Amino acid sequence: MVTPFSDELRKYRPAFERVKILDATLREGEQTPGVSFTIDQKLEIAKKLDEIGVHMIEAGHPAVAPDVYEAVRRIAWMKKEGEIRAEVVAHSRAVKSDIDKAAETEADRIAIFYGVSDIHLNAKHKKTREEALSIIGEMVEYAKGYGVKVRFTAEDASRADLQYLEQVVKTARDAGADRVSLADTVGVLTPWTAQKFFEHMVKAVPNVEYDIHAHNDLGMALATAFGAVMGGATAVHVTVNGLGERVGIVPLQLFAVAVKVHFDVELVKLSGLMELTRMVERYSGIEVPYNMPVIGDYAFLHKAGVHVAGILADPRTYEAFPPEMIGRSRDYVIDKYTGKKAVKAKLEKLGIKVDDDTLMKILEEIKRSNLRFLTDDALISIAEKVSGKVLRPKATENVEAVVWVKVDSNAFTGSVARRLSNIEGVKEVSEVTGDYDLLVRIEAPDHKVLNTILDTVRGMKGIVGTHTQIVLKKLEK
């Protein structure tokens, strides 16, 4: 039970169990201002999306540019080779040359879009409603002629005349489209209107599957997608990190986690979501905001003393779902709002135990410092100052560490390796197979120096991930 009204929502569980996820990161996501993925990045993202179990991948609009064409072709090829299982979708305008290009890529499905509101018909297409109907019918049939699955996207469907929209969907269906996407192009639907809208359309024009493509202009996209599924939509369009035109569409991670929380249905492998988050942050150059739900840095970071006390007693007090669900962990901010329990918990996490008296003094000192964020190091310093004892783990002499390094796919591994070898303290750099690219052996006189070296390694351009292990003791041969 999530709320006392959950039972009412639960009756929609079967709808959420069968809903398909279409990820459009590679198509809609690349329409985010400033975003352009390389072909290799697209292949990597597609593989990861497939790995977590996304049902459909909208790979791009092949007629837009040669590299987009090439990416769609290669993703379609991966499907043919059995490297991925997801259905591969190619986007297309309702013109023959676009459809030809899309068909050439050998994608599983061609998705043809056409604006169907009077605003789009008049301002963009300059066509009458009747003219548009015949174009839609003709182009869907033309694409069908290639022997592929066809989706028709009714662009700006949420602002179209409802009776006319029925005619549009009938036309597309009768011409051979097995799916019709009703696009909320400017994000004006709400959960309630979306549900009504889809209920109406499913009843008025049956025997075709409906997709919801919801934009987030009013921050409603995720909620709209929920309403649409409750109304009968059987596919939801999402992107990783919510990328897309303007402010984007439904974020994959948020939709997947919300469905899990409310219906206990795991549509995709939730444990793979954070890796996708980071990958798309890196390749798009757009970082997720700190306060983004589910995936933002602050999603499980607790601050007020009362909150932290609650969390320490039972995490459910201030968490809708446990961070472990998506492979994350909770943490506490230490600042002037902090309570005794948080400081105690934080110190214990750092392996430091202090008596109550010292704890109170540390807390007073923290409240006086008025820092926005107190780092672990600063906290230990305060604790040492107050207690008059050395509390940090003693520096052992001659520490040794091995660091596994993942190199950005855009960076040249050889040059990263060379720069690493130039760092003082780095004794050996080897290229390795597997999840990481390089193995670095470091020797340092003490932990402090080691940490400085590690910071240099982590901050080096071209390095996207590291995993450090301290050598405990050398075993004899």
Ligand SMILES: [Zn+2]
């Ligand atoms: Zn869109």
